[in-house]
Amino acid sequence: MVKIAPSILSANFANLAEDIKLLDVAGADMIHFDVMDGCFVPNISFGAGVIKSVRPLTNLIFDVHLMINEPHDKITWFSEAGADIITIHAEACSDIIASLKKIRSLGCKAAISLNPSTSAETIIPLLDYLDMVLIMSVNPGFGGQKFMNEQLAKIRTVKKIIAGRDIVIEVDGGINKDTAPLAISAGADILVAGTAILNGDDYQANIKSLQNPTGEK
Ligand code: DX5
Ligand code: ZN
Numbered sequence: 001m002v003k004i005a006p007s008i009l010s011a012n013f014a015n016l017a018e019d020i021k022l023l024d025v026a027g028a029d030m031i032h033f034d035v036m037d038g039c040f041v042p043n044i045s046f047g048a049g050v051i052k053s054v055r056p057l058t059n060l061i062f063d064v065h066l067m068i069n070e071p072h073d074k075i076t077w078f079s080e081a082g083a084d085i086i087t088i089h090a091e092a093c094s095d096i097i098a099s100l101k102k103i104r105s106l107g108c109k110a111a112i113s114l115n116p117s118t119s120a121e122t123i124i125p126l127l128d129y130l131d132m133v134l135i136m137s138v139n140p141g142f143g144g145q146k147f148m149n150e151q152l153a154k155i156r157t158v159k160k161i162i163a164g165r166d167i168v169i170e171v172d173g174g175i176n177k178d179t180a181p182l183a184i185s186a187g188a189d190i191l192v193a194g195t196a197i198l199n200g201d202d203y204q205a206n207i208k209s210l211q212n213p214t215g216e217k
Contacts, residue, residue, distance in 0.1 A: 002180075003029035003190040004207050005063050005170065009045060009143045010194030016050070019198065020057050026203035030061035030085075032172070032192045034143075035078070037068035040092050041141035048077040055082035065113065065172065065192075067140045068092065072099045079106035087111035087134045087170075090122050100129035111170070115140065116148055120157035130167050132190075133158050137183070138173030143194040147174030152186045159187035180210045 006028050011019040020031060033051055038044040051062065064083040068074065071088045072095070078086055086103045090112050093099050103110035111132035112123060116139055123133055135155055138145035151171075158169055171183040172192035180191055197206040 001211055002184050002188060004197075004210055005030045005032040005190055005192045006197040006203070006207070007032040007034055007143065007172075007192050007194035008198070009034040010198040013046075016054060017057055020054050022203050023197075024058045024060055027207050028060060028197075028203075029190070030063045031058070032063045032065060032194075033083075034194075035064060035066050035068060036141065040069045040089065041067045043141045048074075048081040051078065051083065052081035061085065063087070063170075063190075063192075065134065066092075067113075070094065072102065075099065075102050076106060079103070079108050083108055085109040085111055085132060087113050087132070089113045089115065089140075090118055091115055096126060097129055100126060104129070104131075113140075113172075114154070114158075116151055120154045120161060123158065123161060127162065127165060127167070130162075132168050132170055133162065134170045134172055134192075135188075136173055137171055137175070137179075140173070145174055147176070147179040147182075149182070152182055155183065155186035155188060175210065177209045 006023050036043045036045040061084045063085045065087045069092050086108045100110040109131035113134035137147050137151040168189040170190040171188040175191045175193040176196040
């Protein structure tokens with residue numbers, strides 16, 4: 001079954017600890033942290049200190065999405081804060097392979113993210129260094145945007161490129177009960193969702209509605 005990674009970007013940060021505990025009991029497979037620097041993306045969110053402070057609250061996988069320019073020298077901050085997966089953006093790195101190697105050397109899974117305008121073929125030289133590909137289905141920077149249907153073709157192309165390898169596909173942005181089935185049938189293994197999970201009281205029902213959008217038993 002597809003895995004669900006709630007993005008705490010949509011949480012009320014005054015109740016972050018409570019939300020993380022609720023997402024854990026609601027059946028989240030991991031917690032997605034959107035780190036934004038105000039340069040690579042127009043928004044600023046939070047840094048490694050916030051991740052470190054909530055690490056003791058759950059054993060869930062911490063999936064850290066770095067939307068920051070030239071992340072290389074900052075990767076250690078996030079591994080030390082307790083990240084399990086660290087994603088860097090192809091558009092933000094001058095030496096992507098060196099940064100992916102560094103992530104693995106710190107004991108984390110390494111992932112590359114592709115903006116909507118970045119081609120699937122960008123990952124071809126990186127395959128030996130990747131555990132995950134994060135395909136953005138909105139322009140990064142803000143939650144609550146509309147899923148870009150044209151990214152479905154990219155998901156299918158990435159699926160073909162990674163065939164036979166131990167690499168998973170994560171899709172991030174505009175995932176809801178209508179778009180989840182499209183992303184799943186195109187090849188998504190993990191769905192990130194902020195608005196669709198956290199903007200509602202019943203996190204368990206919201207997570208289930210993305211795992212099994214048709215409600216079939
Ligand atoms: C966008 C972030 C996403 C975002 C998802 O830059 O990477 O993780 O928070 O939020 P929704 O699900 O609201 O599109
Ligand atoms: Zn994200």
